[in-house]
Every structure is written in structure tokens, then in C-alpha cells.
Amino acid sequence: MTTGTEQMIDKALVTPQTEHHHGPAKGFSRWLYTTNHKDIGSMYLWFSLAMFMTGGCMALLVRLELFQPGLQFLQPDFFNQMTTMHGLIMVFGAVMPAFVGLANWMLPLMIGAPDMALPRLNNWSFWILPFAFSMMLMTLFMDGGGPNFGWTFYAPLSTTYAPPSVTYFIFAVHMMGISSIMGAINVIVTILNMRPKGMTMMKLPLFVWTWLITAFLLILVMPVLAGVVTMMLMDIHFETSFFNAAGGGDPVLFQHVFWFFGHPEVYIMILPAFGIISEIIPTFARKRLFGYSSMVYATSSIAFLSFIVWAHHMFTVGMPLMGELFFMYATMLIAVPTGVKVFNWVATMFRGSMTFETPMLFAIAFVVLFSIGGFSGLMLAIAPADFQYHDTYFVVAHFHYVLVPGSVFSIMAGVYYWLPKWTGNYYNEKMGQLHFWLSFIGINVTFFPMHFVGLAGMPRRIPDYALQFADFNQISSLGALLFGCAQLLFIYNIVACIRNKNQATDKVWEGSNGLEWTVPSPAPYHTFTKPPKID
Amino acid sequence: MQVDPQEYYVPSESYFPIVASVSLFCLAFGSASILTAAENSGDMGMILLFAGFLSLIFVVISWFSKVAAESRDGLYSAQMDRSFRWGMGWFISSELMFFAAFFGALFYIRVLAVPWLAGEGEKGVSHMLWEGFVNQWPLMTTPDPSLFKGPDQIVDPWHIPLLNTILLLASSITLTFSHKALKLNNRNWTAIWLALTVVLGATFMYYQVVEYHEAYTELGLTLASGVYGSTFFILTGFHGFHVTLGTLMLICILVRVLEGEFTGEKHFAFEAVAWYWHFVDVIWVGLFVFVYIL
Amino acid sequence: MTMKSTFREKGGLDLLKVGIFSIPFLFVTSASADWQLNMREGVTEISRSVYSLHMTIFWICVAIAIVVFGVMLWSVIHHRKSRGAKAQNFHENVYVEIAWTVIPILILVAMAIPATSTLKKMYDSTESDLDIQVTGYQWKWRYQYLEEGVDFFSSLATPAEQISGEAEKTENYLLEVDNPLVIPVGKKIRFLITANDVIHSWWVPDFAVKKDAIPGFINESWAIAETTGIYRGQCAELCGKDHGFMPIVVEVKTQEDYAAWIQDQKQQQIEKAKSAEKRWTLAELMVTGKEVYSKSCAACHQESGEGLPGAFPALKGSAIVQGDPSGHINIVLDGKPGTAMQAFRDQLSATELAAVITYERNAWGDSVGDIISPSEIAKLKQ
């Protein structure tokens, strides 16, 4: 950035405010009616935090029941509801909205746009979510209980044999779908159309790039999810037989359609994380990101591959051999571009000048622990071996390693990284690092033993287990409690950061660069109303 | 355009989104409680459903007219116009994937599931469970006729469906003419061709209804007649739903044209609807080939 | 801020080292082939090759991890500001980037080759000596010996008291069944796996056999057990409430013992049929009925007969149970298609059916008083 830019920005901030450039409205209506990307971003983030707590508490109930063999606290059917809801809420309620929230806050700031491209649509995308999730949570109180068929809701367990509340679940999913699709459209349009002169594609920060690609994934797969739940609806209420062999259908058809959505979905939950990490590591290594363009190509190839690997979730459904082989090879390939990313991050740290503030700690932990999750993923990709791993806790360990110290850590890293820009204050660094270490230990204590019980043969989604699994489950449960409680620090730190003043500089971090660091801290309500000059 | 093109229009607060969300919720919750017919929530469901539906209509109309108004006041830069185009484009591609899911289901069932059940291919052993079931498409007898009685007959592609194909293709052409006329600021012809398009669309819908009626009353082809009926009705039905929407949108556009809106240069709403209509048209061709003929 | 952090990070860093070092270490422990920690080698050629595949890939990953994390750790330790490290400004290098794209590909190819051959073997279920149809029900397994015509159900044998904690849990808690699947040693057994209601998955770790049981379709799998003994597995696909309670037990016998067992099974079936002829008193039926009920019905309708509201209907005071016998008999024999109520026609003997129906009609206070005689059910079963 030249000082020229700074001047531009100052000018932008003092330009006589036209009708639509006044500050936030007063009172609660501000949040209901807002069209401001920062407001909407904040709402997404708060919503996601609330969902994270809800889904987490459900996970703790699951861990409570699994603390020792035998049925102590949860009846099997309710246990299944908790498992299912935990999965659904964490995926659709916690992780995805968190990333959308970060996108809302940061994309315009990073590319130098005045706001998201379609602000009203943006607000609608958000406000659908609270309603969708309250509908989904309501099902827990209907008779027959809520969804108890796993977050993958395989037919016919989720159709013919489902509790009546499944219909509400289906419509809730439809609503989330609408929200995500419109959100994704907004992101794409913003990135493609709102860049000021000079902000060429290959100058975009990687968080922007990864989000652009994520948005494409969303647009391509969310409708497919809508399609599959619609077929469920038909089978349940309108006597069709898509998933019923008696009428010529096939239960496995459900799985193919679901996973065609489902696998890209998991990358939707990790690509933005890659982006965040690629922002943070250079900042604290005080060194330019290694292999920027290869990062872009790697992300794109991951996105492409994610469309042709879905059936690796279905190795045991009895696909023809050729299909089995194809999906095995394709899946293994994903290790290559992902590897490129990992190597690039390491190469960025190499010969840098590193400091280890909280965001960096989370980022480093991400690189290590995500990779471990990736390795177990690669093991799962080996079809013959997957016959032993499938639907055991080994899988549970795999995806928690990529999701919790993966997606969730990256979100936390991002929050600590940008919090000073949002609030204008530094958070409490000591507490931040404490939060990190407790989380780091908690996560490993919780999920590492799951590899062992999984390999030893413990199936997932069971409320009670054989005696030889007892010790490790006990450890897991304790770890979960530790990790959970650690999150209280996180929440406290955020609130404190908003409350008490510890004025942050505009640049916030010594090594930071990029447009978002050129605006004042806290970022004013409207930024870049005049496009900045970029050289 | 009055505003300096440097400036991107960011609308001020708006109550549309929140109202839209609430109505969507009522709509969904209402329909769900009707379908599950949870005790006595039936009529409550009805109320919710209609309340949601009406308020949604209301929001959509006022939202779009606000946008139209803003556009008229020249608040939109060329860049904003591009945003709308990109937006509509990506919306349509998501719709495309929605249909792709159903087409995918159709192909999977025809190419894999049914043959396996009938003892062909790698999973042919499954035939053990369905003695006497034979692989055929259209699937006139299902594996278990006692649960799903197959259709007696299927729709003859060379009558109504062919006619409908012609109708839709024609409507695409008339719409293009209308667009050309608009570009030339020839408002009368714009309106005439547009009206003609609406009529064609409506006629299509009429025949679609006739076809369904026949299917149910004479051909014994219903949602319940096995997977053939299932795929047939979900694909044609979902498409029919889109044609209905498209026709309504065309009508809105027609009204706006008659009210003298749009200029030869600036008429994005018109184009958006046109794209949508052509998209629906293309899908139909796919349907005609894969659902009716093959 | 960054000033402050420079002297803060030290403490953080040592912990970081510990943290990162501990990971590969933990991985290694998992490899020490203690069955508690690691995959079982199993007792078939296939299961062993799967095991070795698993270990190979595992060690490759460990190796890669050590290299990658090693380099990272090294720079974390040496290239930090507090040590006065100055940031270099290289930010790309075509050669290394090509290298770390190509090398992983080669590694993957190396993994794919053995994986492919193992998978091919697993898929070749031809030339079997014995075909057994395995059918998953909520929540039990049915085994049909297609040649011998032996046919029985296998469900959890662990008493409810152990699950609820009222009784001491015994060794094979949740991994024990009433009638195990019995197969001869050293013979190629072909399993034809399917399901009656929802998707289940038939999994015996020691055979490295896991195949989903899909209602309406049949999946093939096979195994040649090399040593006699008892091998335990579990249902591996969420199949509803009692998914956690439908274990699989396979008893591998010598040829002779197996032959004897088959004979014995046929004998038993004949006796079962006989018992239907005998006259039964209400009391007798009620006793047998209660057992059958707890085994086959209570999971859904509950011991109390009150069911689970919304999920499973109550029998206590239900119209069908109160109503005339034929309706009651029908639903028990043929079930209610499209619901969790399955057909018990083949699951239970005529006697058991008669007993359980009689029991339902006379238990929980609402006593209709009538007796359903086994002989009459036997007729209906033809």
C-alpha cells in the first residue's frame, strides 16, 4: 500500500455522508433491518457461537453417556437424537455460519469494497438461519422426538422408519439451503464485481480466494441437498419409492445423492480455514506467503476433486469393483494438493522471524493437527482398510481432527486475529494463550484415544459399549469436559475485549499487511465508500 | 446516471429480509404441521401456511418494486447492474443443480438399480429377493406389485408432450422477439410478443394439468406406481412449478412494460426473467428426451 | 503488542514443543500391536493383508509426519524473532514445488498397488463351499443356510439388568447372542447379506468382513476362517434405537462338529413343529409368552406394553389387542408394511407365536381371556 492509499481512505472516511451512509440505527431494529456487512458479519458470528455452545453441550451429553459402559443417563433413542443434532448443529449451525460471518466482515475490507454486493439479500441470508434452527430444535420436543437417524439421515431409517418430526427437519434443511445459496451468491458477486481497479485476481488475499471457491462449491451442492430431502419428503408423504426397492428404487441412491453434497460440504468447512491460516502465518512469520499461486491452484484442484470422491463414504455399501477402485484413487489424490498447502505453510515459516501470539499458536496447531486428521483420512481412503475402519470411532477421530482443531481452531485463530480490528481493542493475550493451551490439550485428550477404540472395533453411534473400550472412553469424556470449559475463557475474552479499552493500532500486528489493516481500528461503520488506489 | 459511478449504492435499513424470514418460517412450519397432521395442529397449520404465503408474496412484491424504484431514481451504477446480472446467473446455475439431482436419480435407477433388482449386472444376486421381476423401462411392473402397482400405460410422448415442447420452444422465440423490440424501444411489439409468451406459457401449464389428470384417471400412472411414477412426477412436477413461477414473473414484467417502464438500454428485470424462462425451456427439452421419449 | 509478545512467547513455546512432539509419539504407541490399541490381525488371509495394508500406510504417514512437522518445529525453534531471526524474502521456488507435488504422488501410487490387489481378492466370492443368507432386522440377525435349509434368528443375550447396571457386567457384555452363527473351519463361506427393514451392516473384524445389509438388495462377501473359535462383531450401520445392541457372534467349528451341529438344528426344527400339536393351557402359554415378548416385542412396545408415545404404539388397551383374534394374529404374523412392525411369521415358531399373542391379550390387566392355540397358528403358517 502506498501512502497514497492511506490518503484515499482518509478521504473516503470524511466524504460528506450521503443518505445511505449514516451510522448504525439505534436500538434492536438496527440488527433486524441492517444492510451493513459488519453488522451482519457480527450477527453470523454470535449466532455461530450460540450454536457451537448448543451443539457442544449435546456432545457433552453424548460423552456423559459414554463415560462408562451401561446405560446411565440417556435412553438409546435420545442418545441417537443427541448425536444427530450435535452433528447437524455443529456443521450447519456452528462452522458454516462462522465462516460466512468472517467472510461478511473481512471480504469487503480485504478487497476494498464498500459492502457486500447485495446487502439486503445478505441480511436475509442471515435471518433465515435463526428460524431454521429453532424449527430444527423444536423437533426435540415433539412426540416421537427429533431426528435420530444421524446427521447423514440415511433412508429408509429417515423416511419409512423416522419419527413424525422428520418433516419439520426436512423443511429446516430447505431453509438452511436457501440461506447458504444466497450467501454464496453474495460472496461470488462481491469478489468478482466489487474489486476496485488494480485489485487483480492474483492480488486477492488467500482468504478471499478460498472463499470464492467455497462459494462455488456451495452453489453447486446445496441444491443437491435440497433435492435429496425433497425426495425424502415425497417418499414419506406422497407414496413415491425413490429409496424403496419394492417400488424399483434403491436406498443406496439416497447415499449417492447425499454424499454428492456431503463430501464437497466437508471441504466447504475447510477451504476458508485454509484461507485464514494462509493469512495468519505470513503475518507472524513476517514473511510473504510461500507459493501464493500454487496455493490458488491447489485450492481449485481440491475443489474439483471433491466432486468425484463422494462414494468413499460408501465403500461398504457394495458398489461394483470398478466404482470402488475409482473412488479410492480419486480420494487418495486429494492428499497431493492438500499436501502442497501444508508444505507451503511450513516453507512460509521457514527462515521467517516468528512471534507466537494467540492467532499464530492456533495456526501452528492447525497445521499439525489438521494434517493428522488428513493422514487418518488417507488411511480411510484405502478401500480394503476402510472395511475395518468404516463406522467405527476411527472415523469419528478422523473427522474431529479435521473439524475441531481444523475448522474450529482456524475460526478461533481468525477471531483473535481480527478482533482488534473489529472492536478497536486488543484482547487479553495471556488469557488467549491459556485458552489455546487448554483447548490444544483438551482436543487431543478427547479425540486421540478415539483412534484406538475405533481400531479396536468400537462402532460409532452407540450409547453403550463392550467393556474393553471403557478406559479410553473415560479419557475422551474427561478431555471433552476440559475442552468445553476452556471455551468459557474464549467467550469471556471476547466480551472483555469489547468492553474494556486497550486501544489497538490500525495495523494491529507488526507483520500485518493488506487493505483491512489500512482502515482505522475499530473499522468505521462504512469503509471504502470510495474505492482505494491499489498499485 | 445521477450518482458518480465511483459510488456503489448501499441501501439503507430495510424490513424486507426479516419479514421474508418470518413468512418463510410460517410457510415451512405450516406445511410441515399439515403434512404430519399432528393432532389439531391441522387448521393451525393452514392458518400459518396462508399467513406465511401471503406475507411472502407481499414482501417479494414490495421488495422488487423498491428495487425498481431505486433503479428508476438512477441510484444504480453500471457496477450495481453487473452485480444483479452475476447474482441472477448464479441463482439459475443453482437451480440447474437442483434439477441435476433429480436427473441423476433417474439415471441411477434406470442404469443401475432396476437392472440389479432384475438380476442383471454385478449386484444381480439381489434378484433372489424378487423372483420373476424383469428389467424394463418404463417400469410397468414393480418388484413388489402388492405394495406398488405399476402403471397400466404411460404418457405417449407424441401427443401432449410433443405439443408442450412446441409451445415452450415457441414461447422462447416470442420472448426473444419481445426483447429485440424492447431494445429498439418499440414498446407495442414488446408488449405483444411478451403477452404472447405468457399465453404460450399458460397453455403449456394447462396441457400439463390435462396430462396429469389423464395419468391419474386413465393411465393409472401415479406417484404411487413405483419408481417410474416417482421419477416422472418429480421431474415434470418440479419443472411445472418452475414454469408457473416463470409465467408469473413474465406477467409482472408485462405489467411493468405496459406501465411504460424499462428503456432500450436499461431493462435488467426483463432480461433476468428472460434468462429464467430460457433456462426452464432448456430443462424441458431434457425432460422430453429422457423422461418421455427414452 | 508485538513488543510485549516477544518475551511472552517463550513459555508458550516450550509447551508447543511438548505438544507437537507428543503427537508422533502417541501414534507410535498405537502401533504397538496391542489389540486394545490397534486393528486386529484376524484369522483369514484377507484380514491379515488388510492389517498389513493398514500398518504400511500408517508408518508411511508417520514418516511423512515426522519430516514435515520436524522441519516446521525446527524453524519454529530457530527462526523466531526473539532469537533475532531476520525474515528472508524468498516466496516461491518452482523446483521444490514440483518436488513436493511429484513425491507424494509416487508415495500414493505405492500405496494404491497393494490396496488394489487386496480389494480384488475381497470381491471374488466365487466357488464358495457354503452359502449363508444373512438378514438384518431391527435389532437382530437372521441366518439361513441355503443348502441345508437351517434357518434361525440371533439376538442379544446380555440380560437387561447388566445394561441398566443392576447386575455385574460379564466378560462378553453386549457381544453375546442366543444363537451364534456356526460355520466350518477352512471352508469358503459366501455371505449373502441383506436386510428386512432399515440398513444394517454385518461386521466381523476377525474376518475383515463388513458389508452393509441393504433392504431389497443383496451384497456378497466371503471368508475362510483358518482357526476354530468364537469371533465377535457388531452391527456397523445406525439402524435405530437398538443399533448398539445387535451383536454378531460367529462360532467356527471343525468339519465334524459342524456336521453334528447341522443335524442337531434339523432335529430341533422338527421338535418345534411337534410342540405345536400338544394342547397348551393358558398358564403355560402365558409363561412362554412372557419370555418371547421380552425377547421380541419389548424393545419397542416396552415390558409395560405401553410403547413409546409417537414412536411405538401401546398394546395395553389397544383396539387390535382387545379386538377379535384374527386381526391381532394377522398383524403379528405379517407385520405392518412401511412401519417398524415386522412380520414374525418366520421369526417365531407356531408355539411361540401363539404364546406371545395369548400373552399380549391377557397381560397388563386387560385380559380378553381367550387362548390362541399353537395348532391353529401352525395351520396359518403353512
Ligand code: HEA
Ligand atoms: C473438514 C472436514 C474434512 C476434511 C478436510 C476431510 C479430509 C479428508 N477426508 Fe474426511 N471426513 C469428514 C470430514 C473431512 N474429511 C467427515 C465429517 C467424515 C464423516 C462423515 C460421516 O460419516 O459422518 C469424513 C469421512 C471420511 C471418509 C469415510 C470414512 C468412512 O465412513 O468409512 C473418508 C474415506 O476416504 C475420508 C477421507 C478423507 C481424505 C482422504 C481427506 C483429505 O482431504 C485429507 C488430505 C490431507 C492430508 C493427507 C494431510 C496433509 C498432506 C500432506 C502432509 C502431504 C503428504 C501426505 C501424503 C502423500 C500421504 N473422510
Ligand code: HEA
Ligand atoms: C464442526 C463439527 C463438529 C465439532 C466442532 C464437534 C465437536 C465435538 N464433538 Fe462431534 N461430531 C460431529 C461434528 C463436530 N463435533 C459430527 C458431524 C458427528 C457425527 C454425527 C453423527 O454420527 O451423525 C459428530 C459426532 C460426535 C461423536 C460420536 C457420537 C456417536 O457416534 O454416537 C462424539 C463422541 O464423543 C462427538 C464429540 C464431540 C465433542 C466432545 C466435541 C467438542 O469439541 C465440543 C466442545 C464444545 C463445547 C463443550 C461447547 C462450548 C462450550 C461451552 C458451551 C461452555 C460451557 C461448557 C461446559 C458446561 C463444559 N462428536
Ligand code: CUA
Ligand atoms: Cu443394525 Cu445397526
Ligand SMILES: [Cu+2]
Ligand atoms: Cu468425504
